[in-house]
Every structure is written in structure tokens, then in C-alpha cells.
Amino acid sequence: xxxxxxxxIEQLIRCEPISEEQVKRLCLKAREILIEEGNVQVVxxxxxxxxxxxxxxWDLMELFKVGGPCPSTSYLFMGDFVDRGFYSVETxxxxxxxxxxxxxxxxxxxxxxxxxxxxxxxxFYDECQRKYGSANVWRxxxxxxxxxxxxxxxxxxxxxxxxxxxxxxxxxxxxxxxDRKQEVPHDGPMCDLLWSDPDDIQGWGLSPRGAGxxxxxxxxxxxxxNNALSLIARAHQLAMEGYKxxxxxxxxxxxxxxxxxxxxxxxxxxxxxxxxxxxxxKVFQHxxxxxxxxxxxxxxxxxxL
Amino acid sequence: xxxxxxxxxxxxxNDESEEWISRWKAVCAKDLIDSPVFEVDADTAVEDACExxxxxxxxxxxxxxxxxxxxxxxxxxxxxxxxxxxxxAATQHTMHPDExxxxxxxxxxxxxxxxxxxxxxxxxxxxxxxxxxxxxxxxTIVELLxxxxxxxxxxxxxxxxxxxxxxNYSQSFVGLVTDRSLLxxxxxxxxxxxxxxxxxxxxxxxLSLPSFxxxxxxxxxxxRDTVLDAMRKMSDEGVSSVAVxxxxxxxxPVNGALLSAxxxxxxxxxxxxxxxKQVLSMPLHQFISQIKAPDGxxxxxxxxxxxxxxxxxxxxxxxxxxxxxxxxxxxxxEDSAAAxxxxxxxxxxxxxxxxxxxVSIVDLLSLFARLANLDVDPTRMQRHRRASxxxxxxxxxxxxx
Numbered sequence: 001x002x003x004x005x006x007x008x009i010e011q012l013i014r015c016e017p018i019s020e021e022q023v024k025r026l027c028l029k030a031r032e033i034l035i036e037e038g039n040v041q042v043v044x045x046x047x048x049x050x051x052x053x054x055x056x057x058w059d060l061m062e063l064f065k066v067g068g069p070c071p072s073t074s075y076l077f078m079g080d081f082v083d084r085g086f087y088s089v090e091t092x093x094x095x096x097x098x099x100x101x102x103x104x105x106x107x108x109x110x111x112x113x114x115x116x117x118x119x120x121x122x123x124f125y126d127e128c129q130r131k132y133g134s135a136n137v138w139r140x141x142x143x144x145x146x147x148x149x150x151x152x153x154x155x156x157x158x159x160x161x162x163x164x165x166x167x168x169x170x171x172x173x174x175x176x177x178x179d180r181k182q183e184v185p186h187d188g189p190m191c192d193l194l195w196s197d198p199d200d201i202q203g204w205g206l207s208p209r210g211a212g213x214x215x216x217x218x219x220x221x222x223x224x225x226n227n228a229l230s231l232i233a234r235a236h237q238l239a240m241e242g243y244k245x246x247x248x249x250x251x252x253x254x255x256x257x258x259x260x261x262x263x264x265x266x267x268x269x270x271x272x273x274x275x276x277x278x279x280x281x282k283v284f285q286h287x288x289x290x291x292x293x294x295x296x297x298x299x300x301x302x303x304x305l
Numbered sequence: 306x307x308x309x310x311x312x313x314x315x316x317x318x319n320d321e322s323e324e325w326i327s328r329w330k331a332v333c334a335k336d337l338i339d340s341p342v343f344e345v346d347a348d349t350a351v352e353d354a355c356e357x358x359x360x361x362x363x364x365x366x367x368x369x370x371x372x373x374x375x376x377x378x379x380x381x382x383x384x385x386x387x388x389x390x391x392x393x394a395a396t397q398h399t400m401h402p403d404e405x406x407x408x409x410x411x412x413x414x415x416x417x418x419x420x421x422x423x424x425x426x427x428x429x430x431x432x433x434x435x436x437x438x439x440x441x442x443x444x445t446i447v448e449l450l451x452x453x454x455x456x457x458x459x460x461x462x463x464x465x466x467x468x469x470x471x472x473n474y475s476q477s478f479v480g481l482v483t484d485r486s487l488l489x490x491x492x493x494x495x496x497x498x499x500x501x502x503x504x505x506x507x508x509x510x511x512l513s514l515p516s517f518x519x520x521x522x523x524x525x526x527x528x529r530d531t532v533l534d535a536m537r538k539m540s541d542e543g544v545s546s547v548a549v550x551x552x553x554x555x556x557x558p559v560n561g562a563l564l565s566a567x568x569x570x571x572x573x574x575x576x577x578x579x580x581x582k583q584v585l586s587m588p589l590h591q592f593i594s595q596i597k598a599p600d601g602x603x604x605x606x607x608x609x610x611x612x613x614x615x616x617x618x619x620x621x622x623x624x625x626x627x628x629x630x631x632x633x634x635x636x637x638x639e640d641s642a643a644a645x646x647x648x649x650x651x652x653x654x655x656x657x658x659x660x661x662x663x664v665s666i667v668d669l670l671s672l673f674a675r676l677a678n679l680d681v682d683p684t685r686m687q688r689h690r691r692a693s694x695x696x697x698x699x700x701x702x703x704x705x706x
Contacts, residue, residue: 052605083607112607120551120590121565121597121610186613186638197606206622206629210609238605260605 005101012094015057015087020132023093027140029100034108034147039176040159041149043107047074049160049271051235051254052111053095055085055123058287059258059268060094066284067270070098071105076152078235078254079111079162079194082141083122084261089131092141110148111162112194112211112236115184146181150193155277157230164234165215165223166192167204172227186211197237198251217247224250231279233271242269242283259286321500322678329446329677335462337449337490338480342367342461347379347426354425355387355577364483364570365459367437368429377476380429380437381459384569385545389431391576392540394418395533395585432569433690434543439463442479447677449487454674456667456686459483484666485628491673492624504676505621509637512620514668523636523663528552528564528590532576535567535589543690545569548611548636548660549589563638563660565593565610613638616661620672623664634665 008018008026018026048067053060067073081095082088098106112118119125119138128138151161151172159172168189169175178190185191195212198220199205205214224232232251237244239255246252258268272280345354345366357366365383370376397415405412410427417423430436438452442465452460464477495501525548526535535547546568550561567589575595576584584592593610600608613636614623626635639661 117564117610118607121593122607123594126591126594186609187615195609206625208608208629208631209606210612210626210630210632255605264605 005097009094009097009101012090012097013061015090017089017131018093020134020137023137024140026093026096026100027144030096030144031147033100033103034144034149035181037149039150039178039180040172041107041109041152043074043076043152043154043160045155045277046272046274047076047107047154049076049078049154049158049233049254049273051078051256051269052080053077053085053091054080054113054257054260055082055088055091055127056257056260056262056286057085057087057091057094059256060091062258062284062287063256063268063270066282067272071102074105076107076154076160077109078160078233079109079148080113080235081108081111082124083113083119085123085257086127088124088127089137096144107152108148109152109160109162110145110150110180110184110194112184114145114148116142116145117183142183146183148180150178150180150190151175154273157228158233158273158277159227159229159231160233161193162234163192163194163212163236164196164198164232165213165219166196167213167215168192170223170226195236198234198246198253217250220247220251230277238264238266239269240264240266242267243271243281254281258284262286319678322676325677326447329450332446332490334440334444334446334449334460334482335442335479337446337482337486338462339483339486340459341480342478344369344378345382345425347371348424351387351390351423351425351428352577354382354428355384355573358382358384358387358573365435365481366425367461367478368426371426377478378437378461379426381435382425382429383432383435383458384573385432385434385539386428386430387573387577388536388545388569389540390414390423390428391572392533392536393431395582396537432540432543433693434458434545434686436686437461439478446487446490447679449482450670450674450677451679453484453487453667454671454679456684457484458667484670485631485633488624488666488669489628491670492621492628495621505619505624507620508617509614509620509623509664510616512672514662514664514672523548523660525550525660526567526589528588528593530589531585532567532572532587532589532592533585535592536572536576536585539567539569539572541691541694543687543694546634546663548663549593550660552590561659563611563613563636564590565596566612566636567592567596568633571596611636614664615639620669624669627666627669634663634668636660637662637664 008022011018050063077095081092095108099108113122125138129135151159153159166189180190184194192212195207195209197207197214199214199216201214201216202218203216204219207214233254235254237253238260239253242255244253254269254271256268256270258266260266267283267285269281269283272282340363343361343363343366345357345368347368354366365381367378368380368382370379393411393414414423414427417427436457438457439461440448442463449460459481461478461481464479495505524538524542524544526538528549529552538547539545546566548563549565549567551564597610612626612630612632614626616637616639623635638659
């Protein structure tokens with residue numbers, strides 16, 4: 001299996017999809033590994049924390065140039081591997097292959113896009129149909145999504161989650177009690193962890209996204225204090241400068257998809273934590289435009305003349 | 306009050322309703338104005354008027370009268386009218402000549418379309434859900450509530466100096482109040498009003514909402530239906546949005562759960578500029594991706610594909626969700642695990658949403674109107690629309706049982 005997997009990794013690194021049968025086996029193997037992980041996966045420093053990728057494969061390659069290749073650099077990806085970009089399939093399968101090949105060197109947690117309902121609307125389902133001619137690969141991947149951890153904690157003090165906090169969860173122990181192996185619910189604490197956003201308000205507010213909550217600096221600082229944390233790292237929102245610190249550096253948004261949707265003009269970043277948990281933000285731009293990086297035009301939709 | 310709904314409504318006594326009325330009579334309608342009146346000339350082409358709706362980021366335009374001596378505006382134009390017009394354009398070839406005779410307005414539109422340009426005045430209130438309502442400058446919330454709770458979405462407020470004027474050229478409007486603005490006002494009053502607080506804590510299923518308990522009353526399409534199917538349903542049933550359910554024929558877990566929704570605004574945004582009829586035959590699951598594509602482009606903040614609350618959610622939560630998401634309605638769902646306990650995959654089914662009803666802004670305002678014992682019927686315009694579309698359509702109409 002390892003040599004087979006190494007070949008698959010080589011293929012995926014060239015941005016070539018592997019076969020449906022290979023996807024099926026890879027996903028089964030990944031589930032065996034992920035099922036052993038806790039809802040809040042324990043991770044040791046040093047580690048490089050990354051935000052949303054959204055199928056921007058060539059920009060993921062830029063990320064590995066800046067942060068160092070896997071497995072020599074230890075990585076933690078905070079979800080949203082798929083949707084929006086044109087290479088969600090290759091992006092997710094590469095990260096999954098790395099997880100199976102080097103399980104102790106890469107951690108993947110769930111984003112709000114790792115969901116059947118969201119991927120049907122925001123592009124991953126359509127991409128699977130286009131590249132494989134059926135929904136099977138999409139289904140195999142969605143089954144893997146159900147096993148992804150909801151969060152991670154580095155050296156017991158840096159809490160990582162895709163979205164943010166929940167009014168139903170004051171302690172990290174309560175997150176451990178959730179039954180995570182399911183489709184992301186449309187409300188409740190598991191949904192909130194993947195959908196909420198920090199905001200300049202007091203207390204809690206309903207999110208304009210239609211799921212999750214807005215939470216203010218008071219809530220953030222209380223959570224950090226009550227759980228003896230030094231930082232909350234999260235993703236989920238575009239940061240034009242690649243990262244955004246808020247509430248006196250108690251929470252940071254890390255965003256790793258440069259020039260989001262191939263048009264936002266933002267830069268991206270990764271957060272490197274060394275063995276003393278000192279933070280270094282490395283900012284990077286989108287991959288240089290060449291014939292491989294951005295399709296000449298969006299794959300033609302059938303409905304326009 | 307004999308609506309025939311599930312639970313008997315519990316409303317305020319006469320003393321309380323008098324108190325609500327006197328409280329609300331102290332608040333001026335003009336203080337709730339949340340939009341200027343955007344105008345358009347009567348002979349503007351429908352496509353250009355639709356573009357004006359989008360570029361002004363407004364939900365309606367006021368159409369200037371050709372003859373200013375009667376009144377400044379001859380009517381309003383909104384996305385529901387856009388949808389009704391497009392649906393007419395797409396289906397007019399299926400209409401029987403007798404139907405055109407019985408319906409001179411429709412005939413006039415079709416003739417104008419064939420001649421190359423349809424002036425927006427022909428399409429004003431084509432949906433029959435967008436009447437022009439105006440109120441004097443001195444109006445209060447009570448008069449607003451009376452109009453909104455009958456299904457209106459916006460009311461124009463006159464300027465202060467023309468109530469007794471004989472010179473109609475001086476008639477002008479300060480702005481308009483939308484249904485959302487009034488809902489937002491009631492919500493903001495809650496912290497200071499204990500009686501309102503209590504009312505807002507009621508679960509939805511204990512309130513007698515017209516489009517809530519009866520699943521047949523919710524207008525929906527399958528994700529395999531086409532854009533034109535959705536447009537037809539919205540126009541014929543007199544609704545501004547249709548729920549889209551996952552295709553019931555596909556393999557589990559995609560078995561009829563609530564996927565997303567399509568509204569008349571989406572039709573205005575995407576179908577009108579498309580300039581190609583092929584978009585009309587696009588399956589809805591594809592159209593939804595089109596609708597969602599621009600979301601989050603600029604702020605990276607993707608939205609949930611459908612806004613919903615559960616049957617046990619409180620009124621407060623429902624109002625807050627509508628206000629936070631700037632939606633016009635939320636769907637009401639229940640966990641499918643409750644509906645089908647024998648499902649083989651219980652974990653998956655607790656996450657899928659099954660449609661039970663829909664609650665719109667005007668439905669919610671009708672609840673406040675009932676506090677004051679005002680006569681309300683938010684579905685009146687919708688039922689009128691269904692009846693009139695049924696009489697012109699060769700297919701039998703769907704009865705809202």
C-alpha cells in the first residue's frame with residue numbers, strides 16, 4: 001500500500017486525479033485513521049496552521065513552497081478544502097493522501113464546506129460529476145468529511161477551529177462530548193463551531209450567513225480565559241492581508257486562499273508556531289499565472305449558447 | 306379567528322389591545338422610513354426597469370404617471386412583477402386565443418413584446434401582489450400595520466404639506482417604509498416591553514400562522530425541475546419564493562430534504578440579464594449554484610443555502626433570523642428523524658431538513674396586528690392571485706388545502 005500511495009501522491013502533485021477505485025480505497029483508509037482521532041485533536045508544536053484552501057490547488061503548491069513540504073513540516077489545515085476553486089478534487093485527495101501516508105505529520109479538521117448540502121451548491125459536487133461522470137467520488141469524500149475532527153489544540157493552549165464559538169459551549173470538554181460522525185447539522189453546537197464569526201459586538205448575535213453566531217470580544221476573552229488558552233486560531237472569513245488578529249490578539253483568522261475565487265486580489269497566509277509557540281505569519285501571493293494555474297475560462301456551463 | 310389551524314390562538318384581551326393601539330398610535334410612520342422612493346418613467350423598457358432595481362439595490366420602483374394632474378405615480382414595479390412578466394413571455398405561446406381576449410392587459414403586453422418593447426407601466430403590479438399604498442404624513446404605526454398585515458410589502462409616506470392641497474403637482478413623498486422596517490421596530494421594542502417579551506418567547510407552532518401547519522400550503526419544486534417551473538409556480542401561486550427540495554428519486558440521504566430556495570429576486574438577477582432562453586430550462590440544482598456563486602466573492606463569507614427555523618423555535622428567534630439574514634421569509638422544518646423514525650440511517654437524517662411551512666415578514670406582522678385586534682389576512686393577496694391565475698390558466702389550479 002505505501003508504494004501505491006506514494007505513486008498516487010506523485011500523481012496528485014501533478015494535479016492529476018486518481019481513479020475512482022483508488023479514491024474509494026483511499027477514503028476507506030482515511031476513515032480508519034480519522035475515526036481514532038478525538039473531536040479536538042491533540043497536536044504538538046512546532047506546527048504550521050493553515051486556513052481555507054477552497055480547491056485552489058496551485059496556490060496550495062505555493063503554500064508548500066513557503067511553509068516547507070509535507071512531511072518535513074508539520075501541518076494543521078483548518079477545513080474548507082473544497083468548493084469555489086476548480087481543483088477541489090485534487091486538493092482534497094492530495095491532503096487526504098498525505099494524511100494516510102504521514103498521519104502524525106498532518107492534521108485535517110472540518111470546515112463548513114465539508115458537508116453534503118454545501119458541496120451540492122458551491123461546486124464540489126459538480127466538479128466530481130464533471131471529472132468522474134458520477135456522484136460516487138463525491139459520496140466517498142462526504143463520508144470522509146463525517147469523520148474529520150471538529151477542532152484541534154496545540155500544546156494545550158492554542159485552540160484551532162474552522163468557524164468559531166457557540167453559545168452552547170463554554171468549555172473545550174463539552175466539544176469532546178459531541179457525536180461528530182454525521183452531516184453538519186443546520187444548527188446546534190457542532191454547526192456553530194464551523195459557521196460562527198468573531199465580530200465587533202457585545203455578546204452574541206445571529207449570523208447573517210443563516211447559520212452559526214456572531215460573537216464579540218467579551219465572549220472570546222472569556223472562552224480563552226476559562227479554557228486556559230493563549231490563542232484561538234480560526235479561518236472561515238476572507239482576510240485581505242492573509243491574516244487578521246482581533247480582540248487584543250486573543251483570536252486570529254488565518255486565510256490561505258490567495259486571490260480568492262481568482263478575483264478577490266487578497267494575499268494569503270500561514271501561521272507558523274515554533275516549539276515555544278511563538279507566532280510567525282508568512283504571507284504569500286497566488287501562483288504565477290500560467291496555463292496550468294488558472295483555466296482560460298471557467299469550464300463552459302451547458303446552458304449558455 | 307376560526308382559521309381552522311392546529312391550535313386555538315391566544316390573543317390579547319380588549320384592554321390589552323387598546324393599550325397596544327394607543328402605544329402604537331404614538332409612533333409616526335415616517336420615523337420608520339428606510340428607503341427613498343426610486344422613480345422610473347412609464348415608458349421605460351421592462352428590462353431597463355429591472356436593471357434599475359438591481360443597480361439601486363432596491364426592491365421596488367415607483368412608476369411616474371404620464372398625466373401628472375391625477376397623481377404622481379401610476380403604480381409600483383418589483384421583482385414579483387418581473388417574474389410574472391417573464392413567465393408570461395415564456396408561456397404566452399401556450400395560451401388560448403380566448404384567454405387573451407378575456408385578459409386585455411396580458412394581450413397588450415404580448416402585442417408590445419412583439420413590437421419590440423414593453424413599457425414598464427404595462428407590467429406594474431402584474432403580480433397582483435404589489436399595489437401602490439400611500440399614507441399621509443401624520444400616519445402612525447397602526448395604519449402601517451393594517452396595510453402590512455394584509456400582505457403589502459411597502460407603503461409610501463406623503464410629504465407634510467399636501468394633505469389638503471388641490472394642486473397635485475405639489476404632492477410628493479418623503480420615502481417609503483418597508484415591512485422589514487416595521488418588523489425591526491417591533492423587535493427593538495422588546496427589551497423595554499415585558500408583554501412583548503413574553504409574546505416573543507412563544508414557540509412558532511403555538512401561534513396561528515397561515516402558511517405554517519399545512520405542508521400543502523408551502524410552494525416547492527424538486528431540484529430537477531427547471532427555472533421556468535419555479536417561475537410558473539411563483540407567478541401562479543402568488544408567492545415570491547419557492548423551496549427547492551432534493552430530488553426524491555435519488556439515493557438516500559438526498560430524499561426530499563430542503564436544499565435551498567429560489568426567489569423572484571434571483572429571477573430578476575440572473576434570468577433577465579441572461580438574454581438567452583436556455584436559462585429557462587436549466588435544472589434548479591444548477592440554478593442554485595448560479596445564485597450562490599457571487600455570495601462571498603468579495604467578503605469570503607459564504608451563506609447557508611437555505612434559511613430555516615424549526616417548528617419549536619421562538620418567535621423572537623425567527624424574527625432575529627429574518628432580520629440578521631435580510632431574508633423575506635424563513636422556512637419551517639422539522640427533523641426528519643422525528644418524521645421517519647424507521648429510517649435506517651438515523652444519524653444522517655437528523656441533519657436533513659424536512660419542510661413543514663414558511664413564515665414571511667408579513668405573516669409575522671399579522672401576529673402583531675392581532676395583538677391590537679386589527680382585522681388581518683396576510684394571504685388575501687396570495688389567494689386572489691391564485692384565483693385569477695387559475696381562471697386564466699388552462700390547467701387546474703392547485704388548491705391550498
